[in-house]
Amino acid sequence: MVMLSSSLDHNPPNADRHITPRGSDWLWAVMAIMGLSTLGMVFWQFTRPRGTRFFHNIALIILTTSTICYFVMASDLGATPTRAQFSRGTTGTRQIFFVRYIQWFINFPLILLLLLFATGLSLSDILTTAFFAWVVVVCGLAGALTASSYKWGFFAFGLLALFYIWSTLLGHGPRTTFNAGQGVRSGYVRGSILVALVTALYPIAWGCSEGGNVISPTAEAIWYGILDLILGPIFLYYFLFGLRKVDHSAFGINSGKWSDGAHGGSGSTHGHHNHTGTNMAGTGTTTGTAAPVGARV
Known part of the structure; x- marks a missing residue:
């Protein structure tokens, strides 16, 4: 009988508690779904006219990052042994996949940008919310790599940052003002509720895995994998499908090229011209040297 080789045979774990071959198989399956979703997004974005691919490009970055990171984890790479605060029997060290946090460091702010650029929030509010996404991820990684009870201090800071994100998503x-219409507003509300609910499950998973060492790294991989699939292909395709018939110019987003002019390709600006336009925060007229339509501060 021919035995199939596992990634763990080629890249042996260096921690007492680590993923099993079945855990590696699950990670390979998630990687395959992420990879197929990435290819689908590549084809989908090319069906969109130039200048209307902003949301699709962000989704492509998210899916590509997830595909690569899950390849690394399925190969049993991108992990380091860390002494567990709670030994749970004979466990001395636990396998911590730091590459997972690299994935979240890239993807979590982009998911928030994808959502919040559909609203009328100012650019400063959006970037501040994205910053707190980095706080959540960095605190999670620092806590996971900390062997003492101080890890729960990082956990608390991450939770506070999550509360700020939820207040922006669900409150502000x-x-x-949704210049793209009430249909976009209702889609945003549904999407933001989904993101808030799923991100509320990550701290629970962290507390049971890297934090409390209650569940095995294989169970951790399954838990995180399901959450990543929901926030990855499922959420992204659902959100973009809802925007398929929306006039992209209503979002106030253009290419940023000076040669495209203030209206993203519909004209050019020279010197001190008057510009009247609508951004996502409302309507207004700017006279003199004006910022491009849709600019947020």
Whole structure:
């Protein structure tokens, strides 16, 4: 009988408690779904006219990052042994996949940008919310690599940052002006509720795995994998499908090229011209040297 080789045979774990071959198989399956979703997004974005691919490009970055990171984890790479605060029997060290946090460091702010650019929030509010996404991820990684009870201090800081993100998604975001229409607003509300609910499950998973060492690294991989699939292909395709018939110019986003002019390709600006336009925060007229339509501060 021919035995199939596992990634763990080629890259042996260096921690007492680590993923099993079945855990590696699950990670390979998630990687395959992420990879197929990435290819689908590549084809989908090319069906969109140039200048209307902003949301699709962000989704492509998220899916590509997830595909690569899950390849690394399925190969049993990108992990380091860390002494567990709670030994749970004979466990001295636990396998911590730091590459997972690299994935979240890239993807979590981009998911928030994808959502919040559909609202009328200012650019400063959006970037501040994205910053707190980095706080969540960095605190999670620092806590996972900390062997003492100080790890729960990082956990608390991460939770506070999550509360700020939820307040923006569920509080400030829905109350802004949606120039793209009420259909986009209702889609945003559904999407933001989904993101808030799923991100609320990550701290629970962290507390049971890297934090409390209650569940095995294989169970951890399954838990995180399901959550990543929901926030990855499922959420992204659902959100973009809802935007398929929306006039992209209503979002106030253009290419940023000076040669495209203030209206993203519909004209050019020279010297001190008057510009009248609509951004996602409302309507207004700017006279003199004006910022491009849709600019947020």
